[in-house]
Amino acid sequence: MKTLWLKILLLIGLVMALCLLFDAVYRSVYQQAYEPWPPLWFNRPIDQPYQIVKVGNSHAQSGITFKKYNLKGLDLSGVAQRFVFDLALLKQYSRQIDKNAVVLIPVTPISFSHRKADRNDGLQGNYYGRLAPFLIPDLKWDDYLQAKIFPFVRSGYLWRQKYADAVRDRIAEEERWQEPSPSPQAAPTSLATQSAAVVATHTFDFFNVNFMARELAHPSPVDSYKYVDNMNFIFHKWYETEEFGTQYFAGNRQDLERLIAYCLQQHWRPVLITIPVSQVLMDGLLDDYLPKYLYDNLAQTNTRGVEYLDFSQKNGIAQDMFLFGNADHLNDNGAAVFSYYLLRELIQRGYLPSAVDGYDYTPLPTAPK
Amino acid sequence: MYALLIFAITVVTYGLARCMEAFPERKKISLTLGLIGIFGILIFFKYFNFLSLSLTDIFQVWHWPIQLPTFHYLLPIGISFYSFQVGGYLMDVFRGKSKAEQNFGVYALFVAFFPIVTSGPIERAGHLIPQLLAKHHFDYARTISGLQLFVFGLFKKLVIADNLAIVVDRVFNGLPNFKGLSLLIAVGLFSWQIYADFSGYTDMARGIARILGFDILENFKCPYLATSVRDFWRRWHISLSSWFRDYLYIPLGGSRHGLARACLNTLIVFVLCGLWHGAAWTFAWWGLLHGVILAVERVATTILPKQIPVPKLVAILYTNLLLGITWVFFRSSNLNDAIYVMRNSVVGVRNFISPSYIWATISQLFKTNVMEMAVVGFCLITIVSLELVTSRYPLGRIIRRQHFVVRWLTYSLVMASILLLRQSAITKFIYVQF
Numbered sequence: 001m002k003t004l005w006l007k008i009l010l011l012i013g014l015v016m017a018l019c020l021l022f023d024a025v026y027r028s029v030y031q032q033a034y035e036p037w038p039p040l041w042f043n044r045p046i047d048q049p050y051q052i053v054k055v056g057n058s059h060a061q062s063g064i065t066f067k068k069y070n071l072k073g074l075d076l077s078g079v080a081q082r083f084v085f086d087l088a089l090l091k092q093y094s095r096q097i098d099k100n101a102v103v104l105i106p107v108t109p110i111s112f113s114h115r116k117a118d119r120n121d122g123l124q125g126n127y128y129g130r131l132a133p134f135l136i137p138d139l140k141w142d143d144y145l146q147a148k149i150f151p152f153v154r155s156g157y158l159w160r161q162k163y164a165d166a167v168r169d170r171i172a173e174e175e176r177w178q179e180p181s182p183s184p185q186a187a188p189t190s191l192a193t194q195s196a197a198v199v200a201t202h203t204f205d206f207f208n209v210n211f212m213a214r215e216l217a218h219p220s221p222v223d224s225y226k227y228v229d230n231m232n233f234i235f236h237k238w239y240e241t242e243e244f245g246t247q248y249f250a251g252n253r254q255d256l257e258r259l260i261a262y263c264l265q266q267h268w269r270p271v272l273i274t275i276p277v278s279q280v281l282m283d284g285l286l287d288d289y290l291p292k293y294l295y296d297n298l299a300q301t302n303t304r305g306v307e308y309l310d311f312s313q314k315n316g317i318a319q320d321m322f323l324f325g326n327a328d329h330l331n332d333n334g335a336a337v338f339s340y341y342l343l344r345e346l347i348q349r350g351y352l353p354s355a356v357d358g359y360d361y362t363p364l365p366t367a368p369k
Numbered sequence: 370m371y372a373l374l375i376f377a378i379t380v381v382t383y384g385l386a387r388c389m390e391a392f393p394e395r396k397k398i399s400l401t402l403g404l405i406g407i408f409g410i411l412i413f414f415k416y417f418n419f420l421s422l423s424l425t426d427i428f429q430v431w432h433w434p435i436q437l438p439t440f441h442y443l444l445p446i447g448i449s450f451y452s453f454q455v456g457g458y459l460m461d462v463f464r465g466k467s468k469a470e471q472n473f474g475v476y477a478l479f480v481a482f483f484p485i486v487t488s489g490p491i492e493r494a495g496h497l498i499p500q501l502l503a504k505h506h507f508d509y510a511r512t513i514s515g516l517q518l519f520v521f522g523l524f525k526k527l528v529i530a531d532n533l534a535i536v537v538d539r540v541f542n543g544l545p546n547f548k549g550l551s552l553l554i555a556v557g558l559f560s561w562q563i564y565a566d567f568s569g570y571t572d573m574a575r576g577i578a579r580i581l582g583f584d585i586l587e588n589f590k591c592p593y594l595a596t597s598v599r600d601f602w603r604r605w606h607i608s609l610s611s612w613f614r615d616y617l618y619i620p621l622g623g624s625r626h627g628l629a630r631a632c633l634n635t636l637i638v639f640v641l642c643g644l645w646h647g648a649a650w651t652f653a654w655w656g657l658l659h660g661v662i663l664a665v666e667r668v669a670t671t672i673l674p675k676q677i678p679v680p681k682l683v684a685i686l687y688t689n690l691l692l693g694i695t696w697v698f699f700r701s702s703n704l705n706d707a708i709y710v711m712r713n714s715v716v717g718v719r720n721f722i723s724p725s726y727i728w729a730t731i732s733q734l735f736k737t738n739v740m741e742m743a744v745v746g747f748c749l750i751t752i753v754s755l756e757l758v759t760s761r762y763p764l765g766r767i768i769r770r771q772h773f774v775v776r777w778l779t780y781s782l783v784m785a786s787i788l789l790l791r792q793s794a795i796t797k798f799i800y801v802q803f
Binding site for chain 1: 507509512513516736737738739740741744777780781782784785788789790791792793
């Protein structure tokens with residue numbers, strides 16, 4: 001028996017050596033760097049812990065920026081991130097977050113109606129390098145081991161994939177060259193060219209508070225179908241796929257309760273916030289968008305008295321299309337504006353001292369008459 | 370839920386077999402009850418929707434507005450295999466070929482022996498139960514042999530079958546884009562894909578069982594080297610074909626009642642064999658075609674005064690050509706697809722020898738991806754070579770005779786190629802769906 005195991009181990013060693021050799025050739029051909037080893041335990045404590053943290057999905061990712069907060073901020077948000085992953089990420093970074101830190105937990109209708117992430121969820125791979133494996137909910141171990149621990153066993157497949165992509169691109173390129181080029185007169189006016197004029201007029205610094213006020217006083221009109229198309233896409237995704245639905249409400253509420261409980265247990269200060277989405281989306285979705293999908297859920301969640309700041313209809317952000325990347329996501333401009341109002345609210349309610357406000361209050365030059 | 374189903378089948382058939390021995394005068398009733406129960410469950414889960422939809426279609430032809438119900442549930446995994454195994458056991462006990470197993474644990478293990486429960490081979494009580502009752506000790510040589518079988522089975526599945534599937538799936542999932550030689554190549558590749566897939570599974574199952582000390586029935590004996598379709602069925606899915614022979618063909622009368630009756634029996638058996646694979650008309654046609662070919666072969670061998678000498682290579686090619694035609698029905702999603710393939714396979718047949726046409730066909734099949742061509746070519750050469758080599762000696766024996774350096778190099782390369790030539794996602798075994 002001992003000899004058998006010895007031989008098996010020796011054989012596995014030989015096979016691994018062959019795979020490593022193959023992997024080295026693949027990496028040198030495609031100049032692929034070796035990825036760093038993933039975390040296997042909680043992150044180590046740091047000298048200057050984070051004082052403000054944001055979790056949440058892409059709404060938080062694109063909608064909140066700590067650039068002008070005079071604090072050490074940590075961004076733990078991610079695309080389509082559910083509460084369970086928010087919690088896992090907070091656990092991963094728990095030793096690097098200050099005891100009194102403010103944890104911003106965005107709550108949106110999407111947060112409550114999103115299908116529970118399972119092991120076949122394609123997004124799980126996004127957390128392989130960020131979370132220790134024992135913290136990843138419902139981890140797909142075989143995929144994790146191949147992606148992070150023994151990446152060289154995948155080089156054969158990756159090489160073939162890269163080669164196939166290169167062949168496909170080459171063919172597409174050849175076909176493109178063979179197509180007759182369109183005459184200049186026939187070129188249609190794209191939505192991008194239509195909106196280019198609008199973009200050109202807005203080249204100001206959005207971290208200037210006075211500029212923000214002026215922008216919000218004169219919001220950019222809805223002049224592009226881009227937002228409507230995007231609204232239709234979201235509508236379809238929400239109401240006509242299995243990805244979202246009221247059947248997931250209860251599970252997500254429970255996950256949020258766990259998240260809040262964990263924050264309080266760590267002596268952090270969680271704050272629930274709702275980030276604005278565009279008025280186009282609000283008009284296009286059904287009337288129960290906010291009441292049923294958000295407020296009812298919040299009312300049924302044991303939030304343990306945690307503060308809730310609702311910005312969905314505040315400050316006129318939703319009406320200014322120039323602040324949105326698409327119908328439901330703020331862009332960089334929108335993030336700067338929204339983060340300012342969020343900061344003011346946090347200062348006003350005593351979560352942060354006024355000294356952390358790093359926004360620019362320089363008066364705007366008056367326009368020549 | 371489905372675990373309860375297999376448990377219930379085990380309990381009931383265990384009891385019925387014991388009843389047959391305890392009350393010989395009632396053994397016919399026990400057998401009938403048992404078979405109705407087992408095959409009733411099988412028919413319900415596997416064929417209810419098929420029968421319901423087929424009858425609804427027939428009613429619509431006659432303008433009868435009757436809509437029969439359908440159910441949406443998952444097919445219990447391995448039900449076709451363990452139902453047949455249990456059915457065979459009851460018939461063996463009825464005929465006195467096997468004794469009813471007294472130990473419930475041993476019998477339950479016979480029904481749900483994990484290497485074979487999902488896709489066979491369909492074991493016989495007389496073969497497996499004595500092994501389950503025997504004591505087993507660690508045996509170095511047997512373990513090595515089992516590991517070899519398992520690894521080569523894995524290689525067949527992950528490297529050969531899954532890579533051949535790239536081209537086969539591309540063609541059969543986009544049939545209107547393909548005509549002529551490309552269809553023929555796809556059908557040819559499919560015949561090797563399904564062989565590598567299923568024999569790979571069987572090798573893995575036999576390998577695991579061998580490591581544990583059990584010898585499982587052999588399911589394949591170089592089927593594509595068969596010199597007739599009749600010969601093919603002595604080499605392909607042997608545990609199923611022998612089951613049909615012993616428990617259906619012979620009870621129907623076999624060849625004891627003249628040529629016409631033998632041909633009819635063959636047709637019945639093979640249509641049912643086709644339907645065993647899946648509840649679809651394509652499988653029924655696949656079985657029927659096999660039945661017809663076998664009947665024709667039987668008639669030919671009976672009426673011809675003496676055998677016409679045919680070179681072995683020609684006989685093998687003839688058999689593979691016929692098998693290729695039948696595989697079209699097996700692989701197609703529906704009868705329309707199968708008819709499309711049959712109609713369009715010979716389109717442009719005069720160009721089949723033109724190098725530029727051949728190259729254009731291969732380029733289309735592989736999307737000009739030379740690396741894919743090389744991998745699929747390697748897989749095809751390997752499986753054909755394995756077939757030729759193992760037709761003379763078992764693979765294990767060939768490996769054992771090599772110098773240890775060659776042996777270890779072979780093991781290492783096979784295992785490394787499993788890791789490096791596999792697809793990103795592992796596809797399930799074809800026969801698991803049956």
